[in-house]
Amino acid sequence: xxxxxxxxxxxxxxxxxxxxxxxxLGRAAQYVWHEERTLRGLDAVILPGGFSYGDYLRAGAxxxxxxxxxxxxxxxxxxxxxxxxxxGFQVLLEAGLLPGAMQPNAGGRFRCEFVxxxxxxxxxxxxxxxxxxxxLRIPIAHAEGRYYADPGTRVLLAAHRQxxxxxxxxxxxxxxxxxxxxxxxxxxxxxxxxxxxxxxxxHPERASEDVLGSADxxxxxxxxxxxxxxxxxxxxQSVEAH
Amino acid sequence: MAVRTVRIIVTLKPGVLDAPxxxxxxxxxxxxxxxxxxVRAGRYFELEVRDADDLEQRVRExxxxxxxxxxxxxxxxxxx
Numbered sequence: 449x450x451x452x453x454x455x456x457x458x459x460x461x462x463x464x465x466x467x468x469x470x471x472x473l474g475r476a477a478q479y480v481w482h483e484e485r486t487l488r489g490l491d492a493v494i495l496p497g498g499f500s501y502g503d504y505l506r507a508g509a510x511x512x513x514x515x516x517x518x519x520x521x522x523x524x525x526x527x528x529x530x531x532x533x534x535x536g537f538q539v540l541l542e543a544g545l546l547p548g549a550m551q552p553n554a555g556g557r558f559r560c561e562f563v564x565x566x567x568x569x570x571x572x573x574x575x576x577x578x579x580x581x582x583x584l585r586i587p588i589a590h591a592e593g594r595y596y597a598d599p600g601t602r603v604l605l606a607a608h609r610q611x612x613x614x615x616x617x618x619x620x621x622x623x624x625x626x627x628x629x630x631x632x633x634x635x636x637x638x639x640x641x642x643x644x645x646x647x648x649x650x651h652p653e654r655a656s657e658d659v660l661g662s663a664d665x666x667x668x669x670x671x672x673x674x675x676x677x678x679x680x681x682x683x684x685q686s687v688e689a690h
Numbered sequence: 691m692a693v694r695t696v697r698i699i700v701t702l703k704p705g706v707l708d709a710p711x712x713x714x715x716x717x718x719x720x721x722x723x724x725x726x727x728x729v730r731a732g733r734y735f736e737l738e739v740r741d742a743d744d745l746e747q748r749v750r751e752x753x754x755x756x757x758x759x760x761x762x763x764x765x766x767x768x769x770x
Contacts, residue, residue, distance in 0.1 A: 505733075506759055513756070542759070549761040552709040596706075596762060 449676050452480040452490040454536075456511045461497035461533065461653060468656040473669050482514040487523040491676045492573070495536025497589070497651055507550060507592045508538030517543050527681050529573045530645045531672070534590055537638075537647030546638055546647050547605070548597035554630025558591040562662065563628055563650060565636050566616040569609055572643030573682070577671035583620045584613075584664040586650040588628060588636075593649045595631040595638065602632065612646060613637030644682045692741045696749055698767040700758045701732035733757075745769060 451469055455462045462479065469477040480487070487493055495517075501510035511517060517539060520530055524545070532540040540546045553559055567575055567582040578584075597605060605611060614634040617626040627634045629649075637648040652665025702708045710731035718726050735757060739745060749767055758765040 505757070509756070509759070549759050551707060551762060554707070554709075556709045556713055594707075598761065 449476055449491050449673065450489065451475065451477045451672070452487060452493045453477055454480045454482055454493060454495050454516050456482045456498070456500035456514065458500045458502055459496050459498035459535070461651065464653040465494055465496045465533070468653040468666070468669055472656045472666060473673055475673050480516060482511065482516045485515045485519055487516065487519050487528065490523075490528070492529045492531065492672055493520065493523065495530070495532040495539050496653075497534035497536060500535055500539065506542065508535060508540075508542040511535075511539045512542035520545060524640075524644055528644070529675075529682065531574055532645075532647045533653065534588075534649055534651055537649055538592065540645060540647045545645050546640060547601045548595055548638070550592045551594040551596050552592050553590070553594050553628070558589075559593070559628045560587070560589040561628070562587045562655075563636070564616050564618055564620070564626065565613040565650060566620050566622065567612070568614055569612045569639070569643070572612060572639055572646060573675040573680070574643075574646045574668050574671050575612060576675050577667055581620060583616060583618065584667065585662045586652055586655045586665050588650045589654075590629070590649060593629040593631060595635040597632060605633075605638070608641035610639050610641060611635055611637070612639045612643075613648065613650075642682050693738050694741045694745060695770045696737040696739055696767060697770065698735040698737065698749070698753060698757060698765060699732055700735070700753070700763050700765045701730050703762060703764050706762045
């Protein structure tokens with residue numbers, strides 16, 4: 449099993465993610481430079497958090513043009529699975545691998561704090577070890593996490609069960625107060641219809657050990673390892689966002 | 691072939707929350723500039739591009755595929 453972590457100029461959660469997989473989970477991980485043109489041989493690809501290219505133009509927009517990200521489309525079409533965390537989520541949107549866009553947080557602030565997430569879907573490679581409705585406590589750290597999709601796309605997101613995590617309170621109730629950035633439908637995590645591609649605004653790698661204040665994020669990496677080890681495969685698929 | 695200057699302005703679509711614009715409006719107000727009813731923030735690009743018959747079409751492709759995120763932004767340009 450080998451998980452690739454793509455490194456862009458300005459990535460700053462790559463080492464945290466590597467640590468969570470290698471040291472906490474005890475699984476194999478490797479860094480993948482953004483100029484790599486093929487992702488063959490990797491069991492999963494993670495786009496880590498950070499400020500790729502200084503968030504120039506729009507968060508994730510320049511990274512979306514890199515060879516490694518352009519290689520994601522054929523990689524996923526052949527059954528590969530991809531997790532984008534925070535800036536990685538923004539990259540997936542800009543690359544058209546997930547639908548919609550991120551806007552600046554409602555309130556205009558960079559939000560860096562623990563939030564609660566409700567698991568809406570537990571049949572993806574990243575959530576297969578979670579129970580439906582399970583509440584995770586994981587931190588966010590972003591200025592642009594207010595998810596937006598046009599009304600037509602919003603209908604499709606529901607039809608295809610693409611919402612994987614919603615911001616909620618400690619009891620699992622989705623309320624306006626529990627939504628830290630004004631995201632549409634309190635979306636914190638969004639997947640492609642098959643679940644092969646997941647974008648996640650919160651940072652599971654920052655909550656994978658008790659010493660960090662929560663180990664709930666580890667459940668996402670453990671799900672991924674379990675999925676890969678079980679040999680489960682998603683069918684080859686088209687990867688048009690919509 | 692001649693080089694043309696292309697000026698492109700990208701702003702948020704009307705109705706999309708313009709948080710930077712609102713923050714700038716507050717800043718102007720704090721400095722005592724009264725009467726500013728609205729501020730829309732955006733981005734300006736100036737490109738030097740070799741002229742071609744399909745230049746305008748190419749500029750549109752640059753805007754729609756990269757310089758603007760047309761889900762939430764709109765663009766306008768002039769070729770001089």
